[in-house]
Amino acid sequence: MSAKPLLVLLFAFMTTFPSVGIGAIVCPPMPDAITKVNKDVASDVKASVGTLGRLKAGEVTSKTEVVAKNLFERYPNADRLLVLQMMGSTYCSMLKDNTYISENDRQKLWAEFQKESFSFVNPGPPPPPRPNEKPKQKPAAASARELLASIGDTGWIFVGYFNVNSKLFIEGPYISVRSQFRGIPDKFVEIGNTVTLDVSRKVYLVDFRKTGAEKKLKSPISKSIMDKDDETGITLPANTKLTVRDVSEGKWENVESAALWIRVVAVAE
Incomplete structure (x- = not known):
């Protein structure tokens, strides 16, 4: 310009x-x-x-x-x-x-x-480094804590689809459970678990484009099908560590596969 x-x-x-x-x-x-x-x-x-x-x-x-x-x-x-x-x-x-x-x-x-x-x-050019001073490195990408803070400190992530009878995943899981507190055998993930994203995942909030973070505690299962209004625009990269605050699963009637969602927050520092 x-x-x-x-x-x-x-x-x-x-x-x-x-x-x-x-x-x-x-x-x-x-x-x-x-x-x-x-x-x-x-x-x-x-x-x-x-x-x-x-x-x-x-x-x-x-x-x-x-x-x-x-x-x-x-x-x-x-x-x-x-x-x-x-x-x-x-x-x-x-x-x-x-x-x-x-x-x-x-x-x-x-x-x-x-x-x-x-x-x-008008950000302007960065000042030149002083003599014998190493140039500053580019700032790291925004952390999960910073990204989630912009939408109310929490959000929902789709984990995958699993068979309700066999408990085996048909799609996913897109996370690895790093720690379990109770370790209930038939539960893949529980509230309080620390999980790591195996792949990048979009973060959703019900009706985010309409009401912001007002419905952040409402499960995506309650809406059945998520759409553009529920997209927060945030995608967390693979290897992001998160803490699970809610687990929600649901399925259509007469269908054996169920969807699994988790509500997450940044891992405590």
């Missing part, structure tokens, strides 16, 4: 996100350029930004980064500035509607959000 278009872009972004002043914050409006495609993005933005609402000052920066990166990966063809404007409008409105925080805290949270948002618009 040439210098002139970049300056125009930065000016538009900065006027959309006013700096924090002495008075109450002024929320930017939701962008007018909402196309049919962007309506899906806007819905997802609302659900994702909703997870920032319970954060305290000092926590917003890192979580904003996770949410923004997840949205950019989920919608690679979407205009990043438009996505950031949607995020800003949504988050600011949440802050103004929150009557349980002081105006001082509200401005601190808004300032943290703005600062992190600006970094996506």
Whole structure:
């Protein structure tokens, strides 16, 4: 991008996100350029930004980064500035509607959000290393804890299909059980187990695109068939270690195969 278009872009972004002043914050409006495609993005933005609402000052920066990166990966063809404007409008409105925080805290949270948002618009080149200083390595991929934190700290993973009579898997299992507490013989996985993903797995929450993490404890079995509305956009890589918090299985009537799902959280550090 040439210098002139970049300056125009930065000016538009900065006027959309006013700096924090002495008075109450002024929320930017939701962008007018909402196309049919962007309506899906806007819905997802609302659900994702909703997870920032319970954060305290000092926590917003890192979580904003996770949410923004997840949205950019989920919608690679979407205009990043438009996505950031949607995020800003949504988050600011949440802050103004929150009557349980002081105006001082509200401005601190808004300032943290703005600062992190600006970094996506004009990140700038990394500074050159000092003499005799080794260049910094690229940051590691977001951890399972960081990814799950952006959707309410938990999510559901499909393990596979098994025969209810033989207890043998027809498809999968896509996990390895690393530790068992009770070790019930006919149970492949139990609450409290530590598991490792054998392959990468998508993370689901029922109606995530509509209600965010509101139904995070609701089993996918209750919906029968999962669809796009249930996709969180997060895929955990193979070898990720997780702790099981719920186990759910279900099948259609007169069918011998059942689906097995687990709700997981990051392994305690």
